[in-house]
Amino acid sequence: xxxxxxxxxxxxxxxxxxxxxxxxxxxxxxxxxxxxxxxxxxxxxxxxxxxxxxxxxxxxxxxxxxxxxxxxxxxxxxxxxxxxxxxxxxxxxxxxxxxxxxxxxxxxxxxxxxxxxxxxxxxxxxxxxxxxxxxxxxxxxxxxxxxxxxxxxxxxxxxxxxxxxxxxxxxxxxxxxxxxxxxxxxxxxxxxxxxxxxxxxxxxxxxxxxxxxxxxxxxxxxxxxxxxxxxxxxxxxxxxxxxxxxxxxxxxxxxxxxxxxxxxxxxxxxxxxxxxxxxxxxxxxxxxxxxxxxxxxxxxxxxxxxxxxxxxxxxxxxxxxxxxxxxxxxxxxxxxxxxxxxxxxxxxxx
Numbered sequence: 001x002x003x004x005x006x007x008x009x010x011x012x013x014x015x016x017x018x019x020x021x022x023x024x025x026x027x028x029x030x031x032x033x034x035x036x037x038x039x040x041x042x043x044x045x046x047x048x049x050x051x052x053x054x055x056x057x058x059x060x061x062x063x064x065x066x067x068x069x070x071x072x073x074x075x076x077x078x079x080x081x082x083x084x085x086x087x088x089x090x091x092x093x094x095x096x097x098x099x100x101x102x103x104x105x106x107x108x109x110x111x112x113x114x115x116x117x118x119x120x121x122x123x124x125x126x127x128x129x130x131x132x133x134x135x136x137x138x139x140x141x142x143x144x145x146x147x148x149x150x151x152x153x154x155x156x157x158x159x160x161x162x163x164x165x166x167x168x169x170x171x172x173x174x175x176x177x178x179x180x181x182x183x184x185x186x187x188x189x190x191x192x193x194x195x196x197x198x199x200x201x202x203x204x205x206x207x208x209x210x211x212x213x214x215x216x217x218x219x220x221x222x223x224x225x226x227x228x229x230x231x232x233x234x235x236x237x238x239x240x241x242x243x244x245x246x247x248x249x250x251x252x253x254x255x256x257x258x259x260x261x262x263x264x265x266x267x268x269x270x271x272x273x274x275x276x277x278x279x280x281x282x283x284x285x286x287x288x289x290x291x292x293x294x295x296x297x298x299x300x301x302x303x304x305x306x307x308x309x310x311x312x313x314x315x316x317x318x319x320x321x322x323x324x325x326x327x328x329x330x331x332x333x334x335x336x337x338x339x340x341x342x343x344x345x346x347x348x349x350x
Contacts, residue, residue, distance in 0.1 A: 062260070
């Protein structure tokens with residue numbers, strides 16, 4: 001039960017953390033608010049459309065966790081690389097991907113960010129250095145570390161940011177990867193988006209080590225717990241880790257405590273947690289927090305705040321319209337974007 005008490009303590013601390021004298025600029029807070037609201041409304045609309053059977057497949061919403069991606073994006077350089085698991089809608093939006101191509105991907109249309117062939121779990125945007133959402137649990141840990149190795153090999157100052165859920169840390173590949181990453185001092189930041197549940201199983205039911213930041217200690221990897229309901233805390237932690245990586249000092253592990261307001265996926269009945277628990281975390285909503293800071297500092301008028309909401313709604317409506325008016329991929333696309341080696345000797349024999 002240690003994990004529940006730890007998250008409750010973090011939750012109550014977050015309620016009292018509204019900044020009177022904010023460390024960050026007006027521009028930063030306004031961007032955080034705008035981006036988080038866009039992610040929230042995109043996910044809400046996605047949930048509605050899924051129930052209406054506008055598209056199928058697996059669908060995992062990011063509602064409640066928005067502070068992680070906006071805080072990460074503001075602390076990184078545009079040239080840094082990002083990779084995550086299949087709860088991947090919020091990441092490209094925070095990095096600047098047009099939500100229209102994301103919605104089209106959900107619909108399986110050719111104008112989607114993965115040409116309509118990836119769906120919800122496989123968003124990708126090379127231009128924004130979003131190296132993909134990945135459907136195999138924990139696979140991105142090793143792959144993202146490979147991206148970090150490439151950056152080091154090519155002599156860039158770029159950092160690879162690799163996100164995973166708390167359930168993915170049970171994968172054996174994580175330990176092999178951590179060992180190599182520290183041995184070679186690779187420029188990588190590992191983010192555990194710790195929303196307390198691996199599907200429906202709580203952290204304390206899957207491990208004796210409920211403080212997931214301790215996982216990095218056996219590799220002497222700098223590790224810490226971060227309040228994932230506050231973009232300020234996320235930004236600071238990512239900035240510190242990125243500076244370390246750019247100096248050549250190697251990886252950092254961040255156990256970023258957050259919460260998903262919805263189920264693991266759209267088919268999740270959520271019987272493993274109480275309504276009181278969900279409501280307690282919703283009281284710490286990162287969007288409400290950032291908006292409170294904006295209002296306390298009189299950075300935006302009520303009309304300007306309302307205008308942001310109107311703009312976000314327009315973006316979402318136009319994204320749906322764009323998706324529904326886009327064509328499906330041609331059948332020939334089945335043979336595109338696949339790996340093949342035409343001069344492989346056995347191919348000629350058959």
